Amino acid sequence: MKVLVPVKRVIDYNVKVRVKADGSGVDLANVKMSMNPFDEIAVEEAIRLKEAGKAEEIVAVSVGVKQAQETLRTALAMGADRAILVVAADDVHQDIEPLAVAKILAKVVEEEQPGLVLCGKQAIDNDMNATGQMLAALLGWSQGTFASELTVDGDSATVTREVDGGLQTIKVKMPAIITVDLRLNEPRYASLPNIMKAKKKPLDEKTAADYGVDVAPRLEVVKTAEPPARAAGI
Amino acid sequence: MAVLLIAEVTDGALALDATAKAVTAAKQLGDVIVLCTGASAKAAADEAAKIGGVSKVLVAEDALYGHRLAEPVAALIVSLASGYSHIVAPSTTDAKNIMPRVAALLDVMILSDVVGVIDADTFERPIYAGNAIQTVKSTDSVKVMTIRTSTFDLAPTGGSAPVEVIATGDDPGLSEWVEDKVAASDRPELTSAGVVVSGGRGVGSETDFALIEKLADKLGAAVGASRAAVDSGFAPNDWQVGQTGKVVAPDLYIAIGISGAIQHLAGMKDSKIIVAINKDEEAPIFQVADFGLVADLFVAVPALIDAL
Numbered sequence A: 001m002k003v004l005v006p007v008k009r010v011i012d013y014n015v016k017v018r019v020k021a022d023g024s025g026v027d028l029a030n031v032k033m034s035m036n037p038f039d040e041i042a043v044e045e046a047i048r049l050k051e052a053g054k055a056e057e058i059v060a061v062s063v064g065v066k067q068a069q070e071t072l073r074t075a076l077a078m079g080a081d082r083a084i085l086v087v088a089a090d091d092v093h094q095d096i097e098p099l100a101v102a103k104i105l106a107k108v109v110e111e112e113q114p115g116l117v118l119c120g121k122q123a124i125d126n127d128m129n130a131t132g133q134m135l136a137a138l139l140g141w142s143q144g145t146f147a148s149e150l151t152v153d154g155d156s157a158t159v160t161r162e163v164d165g166g167l168q169t170i171k172v173k174m175p176a177i178i179t180v181d182l183r184l185n186e187p188r189y190a191s192l193p194n195i196m197k198a199k200k201k202p203l204d205e206k207t208a209a210d211y212g213v214d215v216a217p218r219l220e221v222v223k224t225a226e227p228p229a230r231a232a233g234i
Numbered sequence B: 001m002a003v004l005l006i007a008e009v010t011d012g013a014l015a016l017d018a019t020a021k022a023v024t025a026a027k028q029l030g031d032v033i034v035l036c037t038g039a040s041a042k043a044a045a046d047e048a049a050k051i052g053g054v055s056k057v058l059v060a061e062d063a064l065y066g067h068r069l070a071e072p073v074a075a076l077i078v079s080l081a082s083g084y085s086h087i088v089a090p091s092t093t094d095a096k097n098i099m100p101r102v103a104a105l106l107d108v109m110i111l112s113d114v115v116g117v118i119d120a121d122t123f124e125r126p127i128y129a130g131n132a133i134q135t136v137k138s139t140d141s142v143k144v145m146t147i148r149t150s151t152f153d154l155a156p157t158g159g160s161a162p163v164e165v166i167a168t169g170d171d172p173g174l175s176e177w178v179e180d181k182v183a184a185s186d187r188p189e190l191t192s193a194g195v196v197v198s199g200g201r202g203v204g205s206e207t208d209f210a211l212i213e214k215l216a217d218k219l220g221a222a223v224g225a226s227r228a229a230v231d232s233g234f235a236p237n238d239w240q241v242g243q244t245g246k247v248v249a250p251d252l253y254i255a256i257g258i259s260g261a262i263q264h265l266a267g268m269k270d271s272k273i274i275v276a277i278n279k280d281e282e283a284p285i286f287q288v289a290d291f292g293l294v295a296d297l298f299v300a301v302p303a304l305i306d307a308l
């Protein structure tokens, strides 16, 4: 089985976000960017499936600016076999909506024919929590969201999901889209030799146009503002 | 135009708080038609009909919808979609599972966690763990969105909308329910409680977390936790408050042994009064707290329990 892992380049979770004074957005120039933390968990899970002999190949894919290459190299250094970068924006401040990302990923799935897609539950920048579900809809596949446990058994997978009331376990038909939650695993760090090796792993570059997907946004950002501040107390 | 509002129904019971707050948001957009679905949903529908401002309630009862699996419920919603300008639901884990699937099937974007309605096309939503509020205008023909209920008031009860039973759909056969692990509790529900007492890594162990629970019970409060407390096994996952857990805005929030990382603040900084107990006076939680107590929690909390 091939596993596809979409990874997003986002602002590092330790960085304090600054809203631009003119309300046009968040300042992303010269801030530290990293792989979305949930996506590290997804990559880790894919590697564990491979180590357990349940997956043969792991393909990481990112949609966004050219710099998302670095994010893909991180995935390769962790243990992904190959990567696909779909350049769909040329400015770091331009984000691609989940619907457009899902449409591109659907095309990648058509081409790559993975048996499983492991996504993050949400990207920590826009907090949409949508891409995996949208991809499942477009492909007509089953979805197991917010996974804290995953067991793959041939043509089905058992997923324990973190839900409002506690935990729900469901069985999904393969191929499936699984979105991962924080407690699924603890991602490994890439070792130095693996970082070196990752530089030689294949990284294909494509564009949104190659897949014939229109990435024009459906939502127009009118403004971005700071939330009302709380005064410190005693 | 009419709004289709997906009620939160769990095991046949209506989650009144979440649903009635979503009604308040939806009312600003048009006539509100509520959909109640589940293996049993009739009682929930009768209850939803009493929410003020609801024009009609639709009931789709079928074992297929019993555990709110995304695929059949999304298919049902899509089959009902024509004629509605907006399809909305409270931001629960069920809705977050289902609504993006609905949106993609309709070829529209999802608006997640809406905290403000400007007009029928324009909405506010938090991004970057609530560190920025984005105003977005949708160009889609139908707006599919989830509503962050902690920012909307409860719609009053006292309505008497008609209830209509509707046909159910086919089973896409993609997933099946196996089991639920739900902890029964007499405490108030976390997202609607007036008082929340939360513990963090500072509490130190699952055994000592009983101290947090004891204080909560004295106050008739719900219990929350930081991610670190949940990851360390002190508390169950559904107690997590924050960017990736639950968002709460009680009248009183007491944070004990919690440092105040932005991801935690994202889930509680709209609380009316915040009290923090932490032994480190530099802890960032004190920057948002109305009342801060620099103390060892193992001294302060038992003293507080005794004083109450």
Ligand SMILES: Cc1cc2nc3c(=O)[nH]c(=O)nc-3n(C[C@H](O)[C@H](O)[C@H](O)COP(=O)(O)OP(=O)(O)OC[C@H]3O[C@@H](n4cnc5c(N)ncnc54)[C@H](O)[C@@H]3O)c2cc1C
Residues within 6 Å of the ligand: A005, A006, A007, A008, A009, A025, A026, A036, A038, A039, A061, A062, A063, A064, A092, A093, A094, A095, A096, A097, A098, A101, A118, A119, A120, A121, A122, A123, A124, A125, A126, A127, A128, A129, A130, A131, A132, A217, A218, A219, A220, A221, B127
């Ligand atoms: C600076 C800025 C500018 C913006 N400008 C606009 C604008 O001009 N117009 C507009 O309409 N909206 C704009 N937005 C909003 C933005 O388009 C959406 O809010 C955003 O795409 C929401 O998705 P998410 O990243 O939260 O995805 P989620 O659905 O939360 O992501 C879940 C998972 O999907 C996968 N995934 C998501 N994105 C990618 C990706 N790119 N590549 C690979 N995998 C991915 C990952 O596995 C991820 O963990 C802007 C946002 C920002 C911050």
Ligand SMILES: Cc1cc2nc3c(=O)[nH]c(=O)nc-3n(C[C@H](O)[C@H](O)[C@H](O)COP(=O)(O)OP(=O)(O)OC[C@H]3O[C@@H](n4cnc5c(N)ncnc54)[C@H](O)[C@@H]3O)c2cc1C
Residues within 6 Å of the ligand: A013, A037, A038, A124, B199, B200, B201, B202, B203, B225, B226, B227, B228, B229, B240, B241, B242, B243, B244, B245, B246, B256, B257, B258, B259, B260, B261, B262, B263, B264, B267, B277, B278, B279, B280, B283, B295, B296, B297, B298
């Ligand atoms: C993608 C992502 C998502 C996340 N989502 C969430 C989320 O939803 N919710 C969330 O909470 N976190 C979330 N986090 C984690 C967050 O960044 C912090 O790590 C977490 O909130 C820290 O929890 P804490 O405050 O309990 O622990 P710590 O930061 O370790 O703080 C413990 C505090 O207890 C105090 N203390 C210790 N002993 C005592 C004592 N005896 N008496 C009094 N005080 C004491 C210490 O001074 C310290 O301030 C997320 C992180 C990431 C990367």
